[in-house]
């Protein structure tokens with residue numbers, strides 16, 4: 001029998017790629033999304049219920065309609081800078097709404113919960129690569145709101161027998177190689193799409209490099225970019241692990257390889273054959289110099305094995321999306 005999986009935020013970037021992966025693995029994803037950041041077109045062909053995770057009545061109705069095997073909870077606000085100036089939005093959308101969602105899930109006996117967490121829960125690295133034992137001392141409300149949910153999940157595990165998979169993403173990037181979905185934020189702040197947007201026909205944009213005086217080999221920040229379909233597949237493995245009743249866990253999802261801002265620019269130039277117009281800017285507040293993961297636990301626990309290990313391959317899929325994007 002096919003299993004129903006609730007995917008909150010399933011019309012968003014990582015959510016929509018995971019929805020495709022779920023369908024591909026024979027599950028029936030039910031997308032629940034308020035479309036504030038997500039796109040209806042991103043879930044074409046799948047069931048979309050438009051609604052908010054803060055809406056307890058709508059959630060009760062949803063849980064009474066479908067017999068879900070698990071919840072994959074993507075819906076969240078995720079802009080670090082915005083979280084500093086609008087913290088209430090982050091505690092409300094990311095923490096309070098998750099409590100509402102969990103109450104509904106537990107009321108209907110749904111006990112498998114996959115949670116989108118982030119490397120932002122670690123704060124400024126005290127060592128790299130960052131493993132799961134690294135101290136979690138977030139430096140912005142976005143990271144704090146995600147860490148609070150992690151703490152809550154541990155308590156719900158003890159108190160209510162909730163099984164959780166906490167997935168700490170590093171930098172998601174790229175687009176689906178086969179389906180017409182990709183990264184499409186209403187306010188784009190991420191490096192790779194911003195690099196590529198400067199290269200589109202008739203674009204008059206330039207890429208601002210936020211700081212070249214970091215203590216890194218080329219002076220720019222280093223990140224661990226993971227392809228969004230590798231992330232999506234890891235959700236399937238994590239969910240299957242929960243469904244097989246083998247216990248709760250928290251794990252990093254990343255390639256385990258660093259790429260600086262300048263290396264990403266160079267890779268985009270290699271892929272497109274075009275020159276990225278640059279502006280040399282100052283540091284962006286709150287950017288740690290290096291965020292690179294130790295992904296050993298994901299390999300052991302989930303058999304995680306990212307297909308995309310070269311930043312150029314990741315950027316190639318993002319470029320194909322930028323050239324043909326539908327939303």
Ligand code: UFG
Pocket residue numbers: 078080118119120142170171172189190191192194207208209210211221222223261284287288291
């Ligand atoms: N950058 C630029 N110019 C730009 C945009 C970004 O130089 O126009 C730099 C940033 O300063 C940073 C790197 O490119 O050094 C990557 O920036 P992104 O905004 O693409 O990604 P972040 O590393 O800031 O954000 C990611 C996730 C967040 C998560 C955060 C943790 O997208 O969800 O890591 O710090 F919270």
